Amino acid sequence: MNIYAWIGLLGIIFLTLLPLLKKENRSNEEIKKVIITVVIVLGIIIAVLVFSVNYFLALIVGFIAMIIFDKKTYTKKRLLIYGSLILVVGILGYTIGRDNPNYVLNHLKDNPKTTSLYIAENDVQLITYQSDVVRPLASTVKMLIAVEYAMQVDAGILSKDSTVSLDVLNRLYYKNSDGNGHEEWLKAMDSEGEVKNNVVTLHDVAKGMITFSSNANTDYLIHVLGIENINERARILGLTQHEKVYPIGSALLIPKTEENALMKEKQLIENLKEMPMKTYRSTAEQLSNQMREGSISFADLTFDLSMKLQRVWSDRLVGGSANDYGKLLAIISNDELPGGASLIARDLLEWPMQNNESNHERFVHLGAKGGSTAFVLNDAMYAENHNGNKIEIVILNDDLNFWQAQMLRYNMNSFESRLLGSEDYRLKVLKELSES
Template identity: 70%
Template sequence: MNTLAWIGMLGIVILTLLPLAKKENRTKEEMRKVIVTLAIILGIIITVLVFGVNYLLALIVGFSAMIVFDKKTYTKKRLSIYGSIILIIGIAGFAISRENPEYVLNHLKDNPKTTSLYLAENGVTLITYQSDVVRPLASTVKILIAAEYAMQIDAGQLNKDSLVPLEDLNRYYLKNSDGNAHEEWLNAMQSEGKIKNNEVTLHDIAKGMATYSSNANTDYLIDLLGISAINERAKALGLTQHEDVYPIVSAILIPNQIKSESMNEKQLIKKLEAMSMEEYRTLAEELSEQMKEGTIKAGDVTYGPSTDVQKVWSDRLVGASANDYGKLLAAISNDQFPKTASETIRDLLEWPMQLNESNHDRFVHLGAKGGSTLFILTDALYAEDHNGDKIEIVLMTDDLNFWQGMLIRNNMNSFESKLLGSEDFRLEVQKELSEM
């Protein structure tokens, strides 16, 4: 359940309990309704969190249950109204939950100013749809950080088995800012017995960045590897359109840092947008250093920016072109890194092979890293099948509204899977996008 889902549940609880504020409303019948409603809400939460049922499906079932237990339901007029509502919700739910790879293709066609698609097969570039446009990468930038990490391991500058205190990572952890990615990684480390004396290995930190997309782990690695080294790696790899990397978490703190007491949100956004990227990056680096030193204690920071402020942060995330990441994926897939570096970066990115055993039936190698904010959805993947055929895919979308983001998230996997498995679909996408 995401934040909006929790807000929705809380809203229902408040609206349910509100009538009881008046003593005359506390009748047996009203109390029965409240108990039934709260029980259904609790059931929805348990069903989603414990049994992993789709939230929308659980909500529809819960709404239906509320209708069934309401005595006033059983009139012709009410049955007709509720039946229509359930039908509409059911149709909307089906549209959202069903796999529809064509939705992603249509979104690309309809939004050329905010989308990119790159696809290469066996070294031949087939699709370069807006692929030379620089767009925010979100967490897909972590592929470049993984590449620099792998190279420093290969050069002997770092030891992947060295131990790092969790306290050092927690300095960069801003609660509720990464969709619980860091907490999920910590829980996994705990269940696998990989936390000893409150320490984890450096390589597990890197895997937490790649597999779980922990931003705290990412900023720790950015500091350890060195920003200049990461940016120089991008140049050495020929990523000609890659913007300079800077810390992710500390950039979230920039609005609080520049806001004055007399400043309203509109003025704050105007000031943020007026900052040059050089000023913005420099401030992010300074704040990250303060988090590392403990001058700023991340645990004391309350994260809760408005959607408009988050949009500014999202727009200013490190950017690059789809062409750049297609080139980077090809270098990984074709083992153009030194041997140890190649093994290291594959170990970080090929988590889909470990996550889903059925992928072994289709692929020898499958590596991926995606990224998202409220407004961005990006993904970069490479694959090699048992015949030795290789494909690299980079998909980038920006300026998504809530509905678009939800549908693309639901359909991206089926879109990419169909691209990987069907030559006819690849040719269809190539033809459709080349005509734009």
């Protein structure tokens, strides 16, 4: 459930309880209605959080339950109205919830200016659809940072077992800015007993960057590894279209440093768009340094950028091409990193094998890193099956509206699963994209 879902459900509870503030509204009948509504809403929350029920499905069932328990429902007029609503909502729910990998394919076909797809099999490129176009990588860039980490550990520059204070990491955390990834990682570390004397290992920090996509962990590793080293690694690996890396989380604070009490949001957005990229990157670096040192504190701030400001941040994220990340995936999958760096990189990226036992039935190796904002949905993965066949897939989607983003999220897994498991489907995708 995202923040908007929480706001909606908690808003229902608040509005339901509000009339009870007046004594004359506290009849047995009204109290009964309130209890039913609150129980249904809590049931939706429990179904989604505890039993992993699809949010929209739970919402539809809850809506139907409210209608059933409302005595006013049972008139011809209301039955007709509610029946029509249920039919419309049911069709909408089916459209959203059904497994439809072709939705992703159709989105790629219909949006060539904002999408990319790269697929290679056994070192042979099969699909290079708009794959040379530079697009915002979002958290997918963390794959490059993971490789530089692996290289420095293998070279003895860093130690996997060196300790990192959670206090330092938390200074780099901008609350609610990464989909609660950092907080979920902290909970996992605590439940697994990996936090000792308020410190964790550097390797756990790197895992938190990939598995939970913690932006705070990412920015910390950027400091430790060195931005220059990460950018140089991209050059050495032949990622010719990769833009320069800079801290992710601190860039969200740039609008706060640029605004003033008299400035309207429209002017602030224009100022941010006109800021040279070199200045934008250096500002993000300066803010990140100040956060790490504790000279500025954002511990009491909660992520609250408007969607228009988030769009500026999203558009200015580190960019790269699907070709670049297809090449990076192949380097990892083919164990082309020197020494033990490949094993370290695999340990970080192959979390799907560690978190889902069923993947072992299909693959010997499966590594992935996605990336998303309100406007971006990316994924990069490599796989090797038990017959030794290898495949690399990179999908980049930008300039998404709310509906497109939600539908892509629902269907991306089934699309990727079909690509990984069916040569016929890969050939279908190739044919349709070639003709579009």
